[in-house]
Amino acid sequence: MTQQIIIPEPDPIPLPAPYWLLKFLLVLTFILHIIAMNFALGGGIITGITDLIGRKKNSQFHLNLARSFSKMLPIATAFTITLGVAPLLFIQVLYGQYFYTASIILAWPWLSVILLLLIGYYGYYIYQFNFEKLQGVRAWIVLGSAVLFALIGLIYTNTLVLMLTPEKWAQKYFANPHGTNFNFDDPTVIPRYLHFLVASVSVAGLLVLIYGLVKLKSDESFGRWAVRYGGLWFVIGTVVQYATGIWFLLALKKDLMMIFMGGNGVATAVFGISVLLSLVSLILILLSFNAQNPRPLSIFGIVLLFLTIVGMAVMRDILRDAYLSDYFKPEQFEVQPQISVLIVFGIVFIAGLITVGYMLNKVIKAKPVTT
Amino acid sequence: MNYPFWDVPLIGGGILIGIVAILHVFVAHFAIGGGLYLALTERKAIKENDQKLINYLKKHSKFFLLVTVVFGALSGVGIWFTIGLVHPSATSTLIHSFVFGWAIEWVFFIVEISAILIYYATWDKLDPKTHNTIGWIYFAGAYLSLVIINGILSFMLTSGKWVDIPFTEPSKKFWVGFFNPSYFPSLFIRTGVALALAGLYSLITATRVEDEELRTKLVQYSGKWLVPAFILIPVAGIWYISIIPPLAREISMGGAPAVTVFAVLSIVFSLIIALFAWLGPIKTPKQTSFAFALGLLVIGFMVTAVTEWVREAVRKPYIIYNYMYSNAILKTQGDKINEIGALNFAKWVSVKEINEENVLKAGEEIFRVQCQSCHTIDGYNGIKKLISGWSENYIDFQLQHLDMLKGFMPPFYGTEQERKALAKWLYSLNEEKTK
Ligand code: HEM
Numbered sequence: 148m149t150q151q152i153i154i155p156e157p158d159p160i161p162l163p164a165p166y167w168l169l170k171f172l173l174v175l176t177f178i179l180h181i182i183a184m185n186f187a188l189g190g191g192i193i194t195g196i197t198d199l200i201g202r203k204k205n206s207q208f209h210l211n212l213a214r215s216f217s218k219m220l221p222i223a224t225a226f227t228i229t230l231g232v233a234p235l236l237f238i239q240v241l242y243g244q245y246f247y248t249a250s251i252i253l254a255w256p257w258l259s260v261i262l263l264l265l266i267g268y269y270g271y272y273i274y275q276f277n278f279e280k281l282q283g284v285r286a287w288i289v290l291g292s293a294v295l296f297a298l299i300g301l302i303y304t305n306t307l308v309l310m311l312t313p314e315k316w317a318q319k320y321f322a323n324p325h326g327t328n329f330n331f332d333d334p335t336v337i338p339r340y341l342h343f344l345v346a347s348v349s350v351a352g353l354l355v356l357i358y359g360l361v362k363l364k365s366d367e368s369f370g371r372w373a374v375r376y377g378g379l380w381f382v383i384g385t386v387v388q389y390a391t392g393i394w395f396l397l398a399l400k401k402d403l404m405m406i407f408m409g410g411n412g413v414a415t416a417v418f419g420i421s422v423l424l425s426l427v428s429l430i431l432i433l434l435s436f437n438a439q440n441p442r443p444l445s446i447f448g449i450v451l452l453f454l455t456i457v458g459m460a461v462m463r464d465i466l467r468d469a470y471l472s473d474y475f476k477p478e479q480f481e482v483q484p485q486i487s488v489l490i491v492f493g494i495v496f497i498a499g500l501i502t503v504g505y506m507l508n509k510v511i512k513a514k515p516v517t518t
Numbered sequence: 519m520n521y522p523f524w525d526v527p528l529i530g531g532g533i534l535i536g537i538v539a540i541l542h543v544f545v546a547h548f549a550i551g552g553g554l555y556l557a558l559t560e561r562k563a564i565k566e567n568d569q570k571l572i573n574y575l576k577k578h579s580k581f582f583l584l585v586t587v588v589f590g591a592l593s594g595v596g597i598w599f600t601i602g603l604v605h606p607s608a609t610s611t612l613i614h615s616f617v618f619g620w621a622i623e624w625v626f627f628i629v630e631i632s633a634i635l636i637y638y639a640t641w642d643k644l645d646p647k648t649h650n651t652i653g654w655i656y657f658a659g660a661y662l663s664l665v666i667i668n669g670i671l672s673f674m675l676t677s678g679k680w681v682d683i684p685f686t687e688p689s690k691k692f693w694v695g696f697f698n699p700s701y702f703p704s705l706f707i708r709t710g711v712a713l714a715l716a717g718l719y720s721l722i723t724a725t726r727v728e729d730e731e732l733r734t735k736l737v738q739y740s741g742k743w744l745v746p747a748f749i750l751i752p753v754a755g756i757w758y759i760s761i762i763p764p765l766a767r768e769i770s771m772g773g774a775p776a777v778t779v780f781a782v783l784s785i786v787f788s789l790i791i792a793l794f795a796w797l798g799p800i801k802t803p804k805q806t807s808f809a810f811a812l813g814l815l816v817i818g819f820m821v822t823a824v825t826e827w828v829r830e831a832v833r834k835p836y837i838i839y840n841y842m843y844s845n846a847i848l849k850t851q852g853d854k855i856n857e858i859g860a861l862n863f864a865k866w867v868s869v870k871e872i873n874e875e876n877v878l879k880a881g882e883e884i885f886r887v888q889c890q891s892c893h894t895i896d897g898y899n900g901i902k903k904l905i906s907g908w909s910e911n912y913i914d915f916q917l918q919h920l921d922m923l924k925g926f927m928p929p930f931y932g933t934e935q936e937r938k939a940l941a942k943w944l945y946s947l948n949e950e951k952t953k
Contacts, residue, residue, distance in 0.1 A: 153865050155520040158607075160614035161685050163692070169617075222635055228591055229624075229631050235598070236620050239613045247521055247606035254524045254603045261596040268588050316522075321868055324525045326603070483688035488618040492625075499625040502659075503632045506652055510636055513643045 151317040154474055155244040161481040162240070164489060169237055170464075170477075176233035178460045181343075182350065183230050186223035188300065189351030190216060191271070191293030193380055198286040208372045213286075215358065217278050220271040220289070224296075228264070242310065245471065249310035252319050254326025256302045267295035297344060304340040305330040311470035338395035345388050350456070352380025353449055356432070360442055374441050378432045381452075385429050399466075406469050407462065414465045421458030428452040519846060519864040519887050521606040528897035530890075531604030536827060538600050542593035544715070544822045547708065549586035550664050551716030553657035555743065556582065556637070560653055564646045570732050576641050578723045583638045585719070587631065605891070607846035608674075608837045615680075615695060616670050623666040630659035664712070668705045669696035675762060675832070676700040677839040703758035710750035711822075714791075717743030718818045721799060721811035734803045741799025741806075748792050763839060766832035769926055777831045780824045787821045834892075834926035843928035845891045852931050860884055860932035872939050881943025884936055892927075895947070902947045914941035 162169060194216040201209025238246050250257045270292030274285055281288070309315065309330040319328050330336055355377025363370030396404055407418040431448035435441040468475060526534055556579060563571035602609045613620065633656035640649055673680065673695050680695035717740050724736040759767060770781045791814055798806045798814070837844045847855065855863045861870050867883040869876050885893075885901070893901045905913060917937050921929040930937060 155606075155865055158610045158614045160611065161688065162614075163617045163688060172621075218639075225587060225591070225631050225635060228595060229627050232595065232627065233621070233624050235595075236613065236617070236624065239602070239610065240617050243606075243610045243613070244520075247602055247610065250599075251522050251524045251603055251606065258596075258599055258603065261592055261599060265589070265592050268592065269584075272584060272588070317866075320522045320866065324522065325527070326524050481685075483685050485618060485688045485692050487689040488692050492618045492622050495622045495625050499629050502629050502655060506632060506636050506655065509644060509648055509652070510640060513640065513645075513648075 150314055152313055153317045154313050155248060157244050157479075161483040163483065163485040165482055165484070166241075166477050166480050169240055173234055173237035173241060174460055174464050176230060176237065178457060180227065180230040180234055181460070182456065183223055183226040184296075184300075185347040185350035186354055187220060187227045188293060188296040188344075189347035189349070189384075190220055190223055190354060191289055191296060192348055193351050193355060194220065194274075195286045195290035195293060197376075198289065202283070202286070208369055208376075211369065212355065212358070212373060212376070214278055216355075217271075217275040217289070219354075220292075221268065221275060224264075224268050224271055242467075242471075242475070245310045245313065245475075248313075248316055249306050251326060252309060252316060252328050253302070253306050253330065256327075256329065257306055260299050260302055263295045263299050267292035267299075270295070300343055300347075301340050304336055304343065308333050308336050308339065311467060313471075313474060335395065335398045338391055338398045341391040342388065342395050345384055345391050349381050349384030349388060350452070352377045352382075352384055353432075353452060355380060356445055357449065360445065363442075371441075374445065375436050378436055378445070381432055382429060385425060388425075403466065403469055406465065411465070411469075414462060414469075417458050417462050417465070421455050421462065424451045424458065425455040428455065519860070519866075521846070522866040523886050523890060524603050525886075525890070526604070528894060530892070530894040530898050531600075532830070532892060533898050535597070535600050535604055536830065538593060538596045539830075540819075540823045540826050542590070542597050543826055544819055545585060545590040545593060547712040548715040548719050549590045550657075550660045551712030551714070551743070552582050552586065552719060553634075553653070553660045554713070555716040555720055555740075557650065557653035557657045559739075560646075560650045564650060570729060571736075572641075572646075574723070574727055574732065574736060578720060579638050579641070581719075581723050583634060587634055591627075591631070605837060605846065608842055611838055611842060612670055612674070615673075616692065619666055619670055619692070619696060623663055626659045626663040626666065630656060630663060633659055664708060665705065668708060669698070669701055672700045672704040673698045674838050675766065675829075677841055681840045699761050700758055703754045703761060706754035707751055707758060710747040710754065713750075714744050714747035715818065717741060717747075717795070718791075718811075718815050721806075722808070722815060725806060725808040725811045730804070737799045737806050738803035741795050741803065744791070744795045748788075751788070762832065765925055769832045769834070770828055773925060774831070777828055780831070781828045784821055784825045784828060787817050787824070791817050791821065831926075835921065835928040845888050845928060847888070847928065847931060852929070855931040856933070860888060860936050872935055877939045878943050878946055880936070881939040881941070881946075884932060884940045885943060888928075888930065888932075888940075901944065905944055906948060908945070908948065910941055910945035913944050914938060917941055 194213050197209045197216075198213035200206065201213055270288050274281075274289040274292070278285060309319075312333065315330075315333075356374050357377075359370045359373025359375075359377055361370075362373055396407065402410070406414045409415055428448045428451040431444050431451065435444035435448065438444050468477075524531060556575060559571065560575055562568075563575065598609075633652055637649070637652045637656055640652070644652070676699040677695060678698040680691060680698065683691040683694055685691065720740040720743070721737060724733065724740045727733040727736060759770075765773075769777050772778050794810075794814060794817075798810055833839065833844075835843055837846070840849060842848050851863070861867050861872070861880060861883065864883075864887045867887060869880045869883050872880045889901065893899050893904075896902055908916070914937060916923050917930045917940060920927045930940075932940075
């Protein structure tokens with residue numbers, strides 16, 4: 148059977164802003180979304196396991212950390228969702244015809260994201276509000292929520308990879324138009340997903356480390372412990388991350404893999420620099436464990452890791468366009484800038500930042516140090 | 519026709535959207551009105567130095583957080599997911615026409631979410647005045663998000679002059695679509711709904727307050743939050759009805775019996791709420807129980823459900839008025855489809871040329887791309903029931919006048935051969951039944 152390739156026409160309405168601006172906003176807001184997601188998902192995993200260890204060993208440090216993080220989890224979830232809305236907007240603006248089609252083919256799994264999120268989110272609140280009351284079961288509730296969130300990530304990867312392979316759409320759709328498909332036949336889905344899952348644990352480990360840095364002032368020994376404990380999660384996660392990353396790279400089709408290995412100068416450079424930054428970050432965090440003052444080393448490490456995330460997000464975007472290079476031609480977009488709307492957006496955006504800044508300032512002033 | 523059609527068994531995609539949308543509307547308007555309730559009531563408590571009232575608000579704000587931040591926000595994303603799956607072309611139109619409208623809305627979401635999380639967490643940490651300011655910021659963010667989304671939603675029914683403005687005048691096109699003819703009446707109605715829901719939901723927490731004196735006071739106070747709605751909604755409602763397209767008015771006032779029944783129900787349920795809110799919380803607050811409050815809330819939910827349903831129904835035959843039909847065909851594409859054929863025009867069909875063997879299959883595919891966005895086969899608005907007893911010729915005759923058969927259907931687009939194939943397939947459903 149010959150492969151039938153059907154790709155919907157792009158929306159006839161022109162872009163209201165230059166392509167590069169929309170692309171920039173897509174990648175920027177995706178980075179913010181994924182960091183919040185790392186805190187919500189990886190944070191849930193670490194909190195649950197820490198809680199279990201704490202109860203088993205009767206360790207106050209572990210239990211204190213779990214208690215503090217129980218308050219962080221719903222907040223991280225709220226921001227995962229809100230910060231996810233923005234890339235969801237821009238991806239539909241730029242890649243609508245790919246995005247809608249892939250999600251329709253996986254409609255039920257895709258829609259189930261909402262239900263999974265709802266249950267997991269309430270699970271986090273149950274954990275927070277009944278922390279003292281629940282005792283034994285509570286760790287399983289938070290881990291259960293984290294598992295649901297992990298499933299959501301898996302569904303995302305299924306859909307977003309299918310979006311990049313139009314060759315497979317018609318065959319999948321005509322075989323099953325009811326939206327109960329998956330995309331596990333694609334060899335990149337599992338390694339790509341694991342690359343996100345493991346990253347979320349590493350990055351959440353850094354959040355524990357940051358929490359430790361904040362605590363150093365009020366409770367030196369607890370702070371020290373949290374710095375090391377979080378740092379360890381980060382270090383182990385990152386080492387595993389090298390393995391999943393290599394697996395992902397090797398699972399890509401040869402021509403796609405090659406763009407990161409000399410085929411495309413920018414992609415190769417971003418790849419090389421990102422890996423290097425993560426290595427340096429790893430070393431800095433390790434060094435901070437026994438440093439007199441862990442602060443400068445670890446903060447530097449965190450900044451480098453943030454840059455790694457930025458690099459990885461840029462690579463992911465280059466990869467997307469490489470996948471779609473036969474079909475997706477940015478120069479074909481018609482652009483009709485809505486200048487006045489852009490100005491209103493700019494003003495509202497700045498006013499919004501100021502407002503949030505004002506509120507945070509009030510919070511910090513009201514209660515210094517602790518969270 | 520541009521996107522694959524997602525076949526949702528029995529209920530069809532429309533009902534699926536309805537379920538998610540009704541739940542969301544019912545919570546989202548509370549998220550707005552309830553914000554004002556928190557901010558104003560806190561101000562009152564500070565002024566009267568009423569610590570008991572503050573304690574009530576603390577509890578109420580937890581309820582508010584769990585309902586609006588979790589369910590409200592997620593069901594909102596849920597609508598977006600659902601419409602993208604069921605009506606990708608229309609979703610794409612709304613996204614592309616209002617990209618930075620959505621982006622502005624998003625900024626308000628961020629402010630709103632940050633504010634309510636801080637508000638809830640800082641009752642004992644911030645001085646009362648600052649805390650109250652955070653409440654006001656929350657309400658401002660929430661209301662402004664309504665100010666934005668209302669422009670995009672009302673646009674779908676009253677696209678106004680937007681259709682005629684060329685894309686080469688992009689800014690003008692945006693604002694004309696945004697401040698469309700039903701923008702303001704719509705905004706006033708929604709504001710009324712938000713205030714009423716603030717009252718209805720707070721009765722749920724107020725009727726459970728232990729202290730009798732506080733409970734009586736709070737129940738009456740919350741009941742009064744319904745009063746503005748009963749002035750605002752009828753006035754803005756009449757304005758709204760006077761401004762919507764004539765066909766939409768006709769559908770809701772007799773043209774389509776089911777829609778008319780629902781429209782009447784919406785009014786009747788609202789009057790019931792008004793009456794019982796008056797007799798209960800406002801006149802006899804002491805006797806008003808939690809069950810009574812719950813009953814009012816349930817009726818409030820029914821009002822939301824029937825009203826949303828009517829709002830969706832009156833937009834037919836369009837999904838975006840005068841621009842895109844409910845089946846995602848653009849009004850301007852009709853001639854082209856008649857010329858080259860629907861199967862040729864459609865992307866996600868497996869039959870392109872009709873011949874002796876595939877004629878039934880062709881008919882079925884045409885049904886899928888042109889009719890199934892509103893009709894299922896055996897389920898909701900099922901076509902089998904609707905054409906039961908019709909002859910093939912009669913079906914074909916009706917297909918030629920679909921837009922007149924029922925004012926709220928789009929015309930059939932395609933070649934004569936395709937129409938005949940569709941008629942044949944539809945007729946085969948009849949035969950199946952009699953067998
Ligand atoms: C706990 C909940 C969530 C998790 C664990 C999660 C996880 C992920 C992951 C792993 C990816 C990358 C997938 C890949 O590239 O293979 C992703 C991308 C994305 N997520 Fe989320 N997500 C969550 C919730 C949401 C929500 C609620 C939204 C929207 C409101 C959202 C919007 C997006 C978008 C638009 C992208 C793609 C961005 C792009 O391709 O540039 N996510 N998410």
